[in-house]
Amino acid sequence: MKFFIDTANLDQIKEAQDMGILDGVTTNPSLMAKEGITGTDNIMKHYVDICNIVEGDVSAEVISTDFDGMVREGEALAELHDQIVIKLPMIKDGVKACKYFSDRGIKTNVTLVFSPGQALLAAKAGATYVSPFIGRLDDISTDGLNLIAEIRHIFDNYGFETQILAASVRHTMHVIDCAKLGSDVMTGPLSSITGLLKHPLTDSGLEKFLADYNKGN
Numbered sequence: 271m272k273f274f275i276d277t278a279n280l281d282q283i284k285e286a287q288d289m290g291i292l293d294g295v296t297t298n299p300s301l302m303a304k305e306g307i308t309g310t311d312n313i314m315k316h317y318v319d320i321c322n323i324v325e326g327d328v329s330a331e332v333i334s335t336d337f338d339g340m341v342r343e344g345e346a347l348a349e350l351h352d353q354i355v356i357k358l359p360m361i362k363d364g365v366k367a368c369k370y371f372s373d374r375g376i377k378t379n380v381t382l383v384f385s386p387g388q389a390l391l392a393a394k395a396g397a398t399y400v401s402p403f404i405g406r407l408d409d410i411s412t413d414g415l416n417l418i419a420e421i422r423h424i425f426d427n428y429g430f431e432t433q434i435l436a437a438s439v440r441h442t443m444h445v446i447d448c449a450k451l452g453s454d455v456m457t458g459p460l461s462s463i464t465g466l467l468k469h470p471l472t473d474s475g476l477e478k479f480l481a482d483y484n485k486g487n
C-alpha cells in the first residue's frame with residue numbers, strides 16, 4: 271500500500287519523506303488555507319515546493335466547478351511539474367474533466383467520493399485515483415471502511431486500474447484496516463503514519479537490550 275501524506279505543511283512533508291516511506295502528497299483548499307497559503311500565485315508556487323520535497327504524486331485540486339474552468343485550471347496545474355495529479359470533485363463536470371485528462375495521459379484524482387456508484391463513475395472516466403473519504407463517513411455514523419471494501423470488490427470484478435486512495439484517514443487503525451481491505455493508497459496526517467511506530471514492548475525491549483549491553487562495557 272502506498273503512503274501519501276494529507277497536508278500542505280512543508281516541515282511535515284519533509285519529516286515523512288526523510289523516513290523513506292512516503293509515496294506522495296494530497297492537498298486540498300482547506301489544507302492550503304490552514305498553512306496560510308492564499309492567492310493563485312502563492313498556491314501554485316507551494317505546489318512546486320511540495321514537488322521538490324517528495325518523489326511521488328502530488329494532488330493539486332481545482333477550484334472551478336464547470337468543465338471549461340476545470341480544464342483550464344487543470345492544464346495550468348499539470349504544467350507546473352510532472353508529479354502533479356489533477357484533483358477533481360465528484361460532480362458531473364468533474365467526471366467529464368476526468369475523462370478529458372485521462373484521454374490525454376494526465377493523472378487524475380477524483381475527490382469527495384462517498385458511495386460505490388461515485389467510485390464506479392470515476393473508474394469509468396479513467397481516473398488514476400479515486401478518493402473515498404472514510405473519516406467523514408465515520409463522522410456521520412456510517413462505516414467508512416465498508417465503502418473501501420465495496421469499491422475494492424467492484425474494481426476487482428472488472429479489473430479497473432483506478433487506484434483506491436483511502437482519504438480522510440484520521441488515525442493508525444484506519445491505516446491498518448485499509449491495508450487489510452486492499453486499499454491501494456492511504457492518505458492521512460503525519461500522526462497516522464508515525465503512530466504506526468509505537469509499541470510499548472518495542473520501547474521496553476530496546477531499553478533492556480541497551481541496559482544489558484552496557485553491563486558488559
Ligand code: E4P
Pocket residue numbers: 276296297298381401403405406437438439457
Ligand atoms: C483527501 O484528499 C482530503 O484532502 C482529505 O483526506 C480530507 O480529510 P479530512 O476529512 O480529515 O478533512
